[in-house]
């Protein structure tokens with residue numbers, strides 16, 4: 001997701017310094033210039049963001065969005081960068097990171113209210129410790145609550161939207177809104193009702209259960225993930241969504257994708273929908289892998305694979 005149709009280039013060092021000075025006059029937070037995105041993505045790939053901001057509070061997030069819109073600066077929100085491919089050229093705009101704000105987890109009866117900058121697994125564990133069930137099958141998925149909600153992440157038959165009541169967002173004009181689960185239009189790895197919005201928190205209605213039982217499911221789920229997935233290598237999770245009634249990994253394997261290499265990137269020999277950065281891979285290596293696999297699957301199965309991976313800093317479709 002990146003915003004602003006007409007945007008101004010801000011990669012010039014003098015201009016970005018000037019913008020940071022203007023931001024700091026009214027907005028609390030940390031502002032970095034020319035920040036390498038490879039340090040903010042699980043792929044360990046990506047050129048520099050002209051500006052990288054950690055606003056200090058929700059109010060500061062809202063002010064920063066208004067500032068970007070008023071100046072014509074393109075902006076995007078990052079969670080923990082675990083489903084993102086940033087181009088080798090980087091992103092000529094402002095990346096907004098909520099990891100230093102929006103970090104609350106509050107429990108009120110069967111309701112759990114959490115901030116978008118919170119690491120998702122900490123929310124799952126806190127719910128389980130407090131005897132609240134419904135999130136435990138998501139254990140081990142990397143990322144923050146904002147990214148989890150935007151991507152409608154899921155595993156083992158559960159998804160983050162299952163027990164959701166509503167999401168708190170800031171829209172392009174900086175206004176705060178509450179969006180119901182229905183209006184967020186959740187479907188498989190998608191939440192079209194949240195497009196163009198910055199999520200800063202959400203409320204869930206969970207199911208009372210014995211805490212020991214839930215914590216055991218958390219442990220078992222993590223063990224199972226590590227057995228099945230490639231959890232410790234630099235990847236961004238699944239490259240492609242599963243097509244209806246099919247599995248992307250199965251299709252990729254059937255066209256000989258496992259182990260395919262471009263530059264420093266390789267399709268995992270154990271999970272065909274995961275690309276692994278084995279030796280200093282670049283975004284352009286990932287793009288080569290994606291396009292080759294898409295072509296092979298299209299030619300052999302007449303199925304057009306859709307990317308799950310989110311792209312940042314690419315001018316056109318890759």
Ligand SMILES: Cc1cc2nc3c(=O)[nH]c(=O)nc-3n(C[C@H](O)[C@H](O)[C@H](O)COP(=O)(O)OP(=O)(O)OC[C@H]3O[C@@H](n4cnc5c(N)ncnc54)[C@H](O)[C@@H]3O)c2cc1C
Pocket residue numbers: 001042076077078079080081082083084098116141142143144145146147148149150151152153154155197198199200229230231232235236237238310
């Ligand atoms: C090893 C590994 C295993 C994985 N396994 C799974 C799995 O089992 N199931 C699954 O569903 N996913 C999986 N993923 C993918 C990833 O963890 C999820 O997509 C997760 O939801 C991304 O969260 P994030 O905070 O890292 O988001 P990011 O990657 O930072 O962002 C993803 C998208 O969400 C947007 N976004 C992030 N935060 C906000 C916000 N606050 N407001 C608005 N938009 C926002 C970004 O702009 C971007 O478009 C895996 C990834 C890895 C690396």
